[in-house]
Amino acid sequence: MHLSKYIIVICLSLIFINCGKTNSSKQTGLTINTAVKSLMLGDTLKLSINNPKNLDITNVSYQLNGKSVDNTTILNTTTLGKKVITAVVKYDDQTETITKSIKIFNNVIPSYYKYEVVNTYPHDITSYTQGLEFYNGELYESTGQRGESKLRKVNFETGEVLKNINLENQYFGEGLTIMNDKIYQLTWQKERGFVYDVNTFEKISSFNYGSSKEGWGICNDDKTLYKSDGTEKIWLLNPDNLTEQSHIQVYTEKGKIPSLNELEWIDGKIFANIYQKNGVVIINPNNGGVEGVINFKPLRELVTQHDELDVLNGIAYHPERKTIFVTGKNWDKLFEVKIKKQ
Structure with missing residues (x-):
């Protein structure tokens, strides 16, 4: 095999291996459920975890833009716009971090x-x-x-x-x-x-x-x-x-x-x-x-x-x-x- 082709094969192999490691955590299928697609100031944000493989989840902690929140939170003091929900899920002696983006709109008509x-x-x-x-x-x-x-x-x-x-x-x-x-x-x-x-x-x-x-x-x-x-x-x-x-x-x-x-x-x-x-x-x-x-x-x-x-x-x-x-x-x-x- 030509040296350049050999290098390309090695690089591709490394890519596939690394991709497998990167994506392995995604094989759980865990996602964050917010119940509704759009939220307004004053709404109640209800969070849960979609668990399609019925993993034995022992603990879940949530953050909204880096601040800890409960799985049920009234959005009356937050700022508006794009936000990121982060969930740290523990199951079977493992930990997985997942995120979801949401938008929060104003609750009054100008x-x-x-x-x-x-x-x-x-x-x-x-x-x-x-x-x-x-x-x-x-x-x-x-x-x-x-x-x-x-x-x-x-x-x-x-x-x-x-x-x-x-x-x-x-x-x-x-x-x-x-x-x-x-x-x-x-x-x-x-x-x-x-x-x-x-x-x-x-x-x-x-x-x-x-x-x-x-x-x-x-x-x-x-x-x-x-x-x-x-x-x-x-x-x-x-x-x-x-x-x-x-x-x-x-x-x-x-x-x-x-x-x-x-x-x-x-x-x-x-x-x-x-x-x-x-x-x-x-x-x-x-x-x-x-x-x-x-x-x-x-x-x-x-x-x-x-x-x-x-x-x-x-x-x-x-x-x-x-x-x-x-x-x-x-x-x-x-x-x-x-x-x-x-």
Whole structure:
């Protein structure tokens, strides 16, 4: 036999042997039974083991996303989205670990909110708005596009730029948020964010992303930073070291909401712009459930129509006025609105 053929035969033999060892545990046919295919927040998760070969099972322990659960568990404190159930099954002096994926949906239908425009202000039509936030009564804005990305402090009533720095050309600016006199600004695909002094705009430091590979929107609740990455996930960052501690997945009663973009923290909820949809969802930060929806699409018809006009993006809450300011990419107007549940 030719040497190369001999090597191939040996390799194939090893593959078959290893496959046999890998699959031997699967010969038991043990699987996890969840009784129902879809689950909602508040449902009871009932777990059992399908045991087609009637093995003498002596013990079973379960975990839901790494946390121990009983075989009957009410899903009232879990977060939403994709989860992994793990079962460790002991039988005949052997142990087998099996898993099953499930999805948990929200148990409420989102409320619809209407809005009223109470004021309209000028906005720089060349600003590809990515982040917008008030801090101590002053409006700050982050803009995008490579070679055009900026960090700004703006007089919201006149549109005058009070302070401005340009990002290096390789960076595509994204969302921003401000906490404890520090501005946190994201960039898109470079997996890097920047921290500035809010008073001087001096860059203090930079930070790298973790499991989230892109930067889209960011907000804070005075303790934690919340970061979107263009998916249905919102990542919770430790403000001391800017590491990603965990994440929530944003779901309605029907499924996930992808393309989450600019974020704003308003009265204990996360308001998130959905990219390309000209709408905003109101999210419960404890579990990721969508509790409300605002359709801002008509606002786009109220701005100057031009070739560079793009979608709604930019949500800023003014706590003293109890109003929300919204604009869009290359919009020439900034709208102050009040919202009300329908």
